Amino acid sequence: MLEGLGNVVVKEVKELMRDPKILIGMIIVPVLMFPLMGFAIRISMQTAVESVKALSIGVIDQDGGRYAQMLFNIFSNSNLTVIRLVATSVEQVAKDVQESNMTAVVIIPADFSQNITNDKQAKVYVYGVFRGTGMAETAGASAVVSLVNGFSKSLALQKVGNIAILDPISQSQETIVKGKVVSASPSVLSTLVLSQHIGLPIGIMVLLVFAMQIAATSVASEKEEKTLETILTMPVGRFTILLGKLAGSVVVAAVGAVALVASLNYYMGSLTFISPTQPSVDLASIGLAPTLPAYLVLGASLFVALLSSLALAIAVSSFAEDVRSAQAIVGYFYFILFIPMIFLMYADISMLPLTLRLVLLAIPYTHPMLAARASFTGDYTTVVLGIVYVTAFTLVVLYIAARIFTTEKILTMRLRLRRQKLKREE
Amino acid sequence: MVYAVEVLDLGKRFREILALDGLTFRVEEDKIFGLIGPNGAGKTTALRIISTLILPTAGSASVFGHNVVSEASEVRKLISYLPEEAGAYKSMSGYEYLQFMGKFNSTDKRDLKVMVEDAAAISGLGERLRDRVKTYSKGMKRRLLVARALMNKPKLAVLDEPTSGLDVLHSYHVRGIIKKHVEKHGVTVLLSSHNMLEVDYLCDRVALINRGKIVAEGAPAELKSRYKALNLEEVFAEVAGLA
Numbered sequence: 001m002l003e004g005l006g007n008v009v010v011k012e013v014k015e016l017m018r019d020p021k022i023l024i025g026m027i028i029v030p031v032l033m034f035p036l037m038g039f040a041i042r043i044s045m046q047t048a049v050e051s052v053k054a055l056s057i058g059v060i061d062q063d064g065g066r067y068a069q070m071l072f073n074i075f076s077n078s079n080l081t082v083i084r085l086v087a088t089s090v091e092q093v094a095k096d097v098q099e100s101n102m103t104a105v106v107i108i109p110a111d112f113s114q115n116i117t118n119d120k121q122a123k124v125y126v127y128g129v130f131r132g133t134g135m136a137e138t139a140g141a142s143a144v145v146s147l148v149n150g151f152s153k154s155l156a157l158q159k160v161g162n163i164a165i166l167d168p169i170s171q172s173q174e175t176i177v178k179g180k181v182v183s184a185s186p187s188v189l190s191t192l193v194l195s196q197h198i199g200l201p202i203g204i205m206v207l208l209v210f211a212m213q214i215a216a217t218s219v220a221s222e223k224e225e226k227t228l229e230t231i232l233t234m235p236v237g238r239f240t241i242l243l244g245k246l247a248g249s250v251v252v253a254a255v256g257a258v259a260l261v262a263s264l265n266y267y268m269g270s271l272t273f274i275s276p277t278q279p280s281v282d283l284a285s286i287g288l289a290p291t292l293p294a295y296l297v298l299g300a301s302l303f304v305a306l307l308s309s310l311a312l313a314i315a316v317s318s319f320a321e322d323v324r325s326a327q328a329i330v331g332y333f334y335f336i337l338f339i340p341m342i343f344l345m346y347a348d349i350s351m352l353p354l355t356l357r358l359v360l361l362a363i364p365y366t367h368p369m370l371a372a373r374a375s376f377t378g379d380y381t382t383v384v385l386g387i388v389y390v391t392a393f394t395l396v397v398l399y400i401a402a403r404i405f406t407t408e409k410i411l412t413m414r415l416r417l418r419r420q421k422l423k424r425e426e
Numbered sequence: 427m428v429y430a431v432e433v434l435d436l437g438k439r440f441r442e443i444l445a446l447d448g449l450t451f452r453v454e455e456d457k458i459f460g461l462i463g464p465n466g467a468g469k470t471t472a473l474r475i476i477s478t479l480i481l482p483t484a485g486s487a488s489v490f491g492h493n494v495v496s497e498a499s500e501v502r503k504l505i506s507y508l509p510e511e512a513g514a515y516k517s518m519s520g521y522e523y524l525q526f527m528g529k530f531n532s533t534d535k536r537d538l539k540v541m542v543e544d545a546a547a548i549s550g551l552g553e554r555l556r557d558r559v560k561t562y563s564k565g566m567k568r569r570l571l572v573a574r575a576l577m578n579k580p581k582l583a584v585l586d587e588p589t590s591g592l593d594v595l596h597s598y599h600v601r602g603i604i605k606k607h608v609e610k611h612g613v614t615v616l617l618s619s620h621n622m623l624e625v626d627y628l629c630d631r632v633a634l635i636n637r638g639k640i641v642a643e644g645a646p647a648e649l650k651s652r653y654k655a656l657n658l659e660e661v662f663a664e665v666a667g668l669a
Contacts, residue, residue, distance in 0.1 A: 007529040007530065011515070014517070014522075225515070226511045227512070227513050229507070230508070230509060230512055230527075230571075230574075232479055233507040234531075235502045235503045235531065236530050408479065408481055411479055
């Protein structure tokens with residue numbers, strides 16, 4: 001019944017793979033997307049850590065006493081590079097400092113140690129150096145302030161001898177994940193999870209958009225290149241040609257899906273690298289990174305969603321006369337990709353009103369996004385039902401596409417996008 | 427007697443346009459039959475119905491006794507259709523294209539090899555067959571497509587304007603291919619053209635078609651003498667009431 005299918009599939013794959021647009025869109029972009037996002041996160045964090053190390057500050061010690069020396073040692077033992085300056089006022093060194101790479105200048109005044117000894121409030125002058133180079137330049141001054149605060153607190157503790165008086169309430173922040181207590185603060189975790197919630201729907205949407213573009217061109221390019229009529233008179237079933245086209249696109253799309261999931265895995269790995277001030281959290285160790293079954297379910301869901309979007313793109317673009325019209329027609333369907341992406345980026349589907357939830361569930365592309373979250377939510381039932389639903393949806397679309405293919409409509413239907421003229425009313 | 431093509435009272439309406447209006451003709455086996463007429467006469471519509479691409483709205487057509495509507499898949503095994511405006515897959519080389527199309531006719535490797543070698547010879551494109559189709563000139567592409575249409579030695583080759591858009595040299599080559607191939611392999615050809623010279627040279631029998639109807643039919647020489655004309659162009663002008 002499907003004699004000649006292999007021939008059509010091989011031709012489709014060959015044609016698709018030889019088109020540089022498709023190679024870039026389907027394979028290279030998904031492969032690079034998540035690693036790039038992960039790389040961006042990693043780099044920005046590393047830069048933050050390294051920039052603190054590279055910071056240098058100037059210290060003018062006018063006191064020379066015991067406590068001034070202690071403070072100086074605290075600066076020296078931190079990540080900061082400390083340069084000792086000699087001056088009677090900051091104005092004397094201001095010009096040189098501005099031209100150096102120092103980011104802050106600290107003046108320890110002459111009465112510093114004496115005031116502390118006499119239980120009076122001692123003062124430290126901190127000058128940040130402004131050069132207009134960006135957010136990182138305040139880091140030096142901030143580091144000095146937090147070091148001085150720490151020193152101040154420890155001195156107070158020495159004098160009072162009881163931390164409870166200085167800090168009557170202390171907080172321990174931990175999180176319960178899947179019934180287990182994890183020693184990470186909720187804010188750290190939510191940052192991690194948020195980055196995944198935003199990244200995944202975007203990734204899936206990009207993949208689907210490219211897949212639909214590919215499939216849309218497969219029939220239209222045959223019309224445009226005038227090869228469709230010839231192939232339709234060959235001794236091969238029309239449904240076979242349709243399936244061959246679909247299968248050809250699927251092979252390319254499946255490579256794209258695998259690339260996306262692999263890329264995602266790398267991205268999840270880069271998310272475990274946490275900011276220098278927070279304790280490091282490994283998503284896998286607390287059960288929030290997708291496990292192998294989770295990846296399989298995600299892969300399956302992604303695959304059927306791809307299949308449905310390809311079938312839909314082939315069906316609707318069959319009416320188009322040329323490639324450009326086909327891509328434009330398919331473009332109208334992108335908004336149904338955007339809807340689940342927008343909602344699922346910012347909301348939990350179970351929190352949405354019932355009508356909206358049903359609308360979202362009716363859109364096939366919602367399901368891979370839900371599948372991507374199953375490792376968080378543990379809601380595999382919805383995911384499996386989603387796969388069944390999307391498969392049924394695909395079969396219906398395929399049936400309609402097959403009906404178009406087996407009639408003369410595939411040749412006689414003319415859908416060209418004309419620019420609409422606006423008539424001015426007189 | 428079973429005709430290679432038998433078209434009876436064929437009609438085709440596209441909404442308000444009547445493209446074919448009771449078209450009737452028969453093509454005998456091993457002959458070259460030409461449908462000639464001006465643009466919009468209905469030649470292409472008739473060939474597309476015979477090639478199972480579109481459905482008639484009246485009458486019937488059959489190829490070697492097989493109805494083109496009810497036995498379309500049988501008909502597709504017997505015919506080879508070359509549309510007027512046809513292309514080949516740009517990303518493929520000439521060889522790959524011939525192989526891809528050949529596989530629909532035979533999956534046997536030896537058969538396929540012979541078919542592709544024949545096609546290569548017919549096309550006369552030589553080493554250029556290794557290049558991608560997108561590098562071909564219009565004439566080269568047409569030669570590739572004609573070779574494709576004839577390579578499987580179909581029982582019936584339906585050629586819509588086989589030399590459409592070609593210069594004198596390429597047209598000459600293509601006409602030569604068709605004539606030689608028919609003589610050698612006994613292929614029946616149904617072609618359309620508005621090049622009267624081409625039809626005169628190639629066809630055993632011609633039908634003049636105007637506004638979806640046959641207005642005259644016969645061997646070229648017979649038609650010329652019947653209408654006391656020097657060439658088929660004059661015959662056509664006479665019967666179409668243009669003279």
